[in-house]
Amino acid sequence: MEVNPLKNRLKDKNIILASGSPRRKQILEELGLSFSVEIRKVIETYPSHLTPPEVAIYLANLKAEPFKKDLGENDILITGDTIVCLENKILGKPKDREEAFEMLSRLSGKEHQVISSVCLKSKDKLFEFKDITLVHFNKLSKFEIDYYLDYYQPYDKAGAYGIQEWIGQIGIKKIEGSFYTVMGMPTHLLYENLMKF
Template structure:
């Protein structure tokens, strides 16, 4: 029977995903990883002078802070952050429906960047990496935005959308880069870095 190379490589390790995101959970499961989920609260604020890629890395590292003193010899912690950036403006998770509508209206007929960063850490070491994908949205009508917000309620998503959902199917005409980066984790870099870690 064929063995998953990543699972085999990490068979003696205890992988912890510090995220409540169903997308990140799904992505790691599809990579074939065995892992547990543990979430510890952090206040996601960052210095105002940071560039969008620096913000994503800063927040991924920040999410690892509450775990640092508790990591055991076999533990590998995975934390990540995804931000949507339009014309150098960071679009975070919308506070409410009104803000979500405003975000999607801004993204309509424009291209924007999605930056996903990951921080891997153990008792002994850590590594950071990020990936950037450019997403091109077609024109979105008000009724399309309303339908999406009513039925999918994407209020837990940066930029108020999920590429894997209806809005991605009808509204995204092209991406330059990794689909999984937009979904929340650059899988090719996760695989590469965990194999080396």
């Protein structure tokens, strides 16, 4: 029977995903990893002088901070953050429908960056990395945005959309980079770095 290379590499490790994102959980499951989910609250603020890629790394590290004294010899903690950046302005998670509508209206017909970062932390090691994908949106009508918000309610997503949902199917004409980076986890880099870890 064939053995998953990553699972085999980490067979003695206790993997902890510190994220409530269903997308990140799905991605780790599809990679074949055994892991537990543990979330510790942090206030996601960042210094105003940071560039968008620096913000993504900063927030991934911030989410690892509450765990640093509790990690055992065999633990590997995975934290991540995804930000949407339009014309050098960060679009976070919308606080309500009005803000979500405004974000999608701004993204409509334009290209933007999605930056996903990951922090891998053990008792004595830290790896951090990020990936950037360029996303090109078609022009979206008010009807299309309203339909998406009514049926998908994407208030837990940066930029108010999920590429794997209806809006991605009809609204995204092309991406330059990794689909999984836009979904919330640069899987190719996660695999590469976990194999080294």
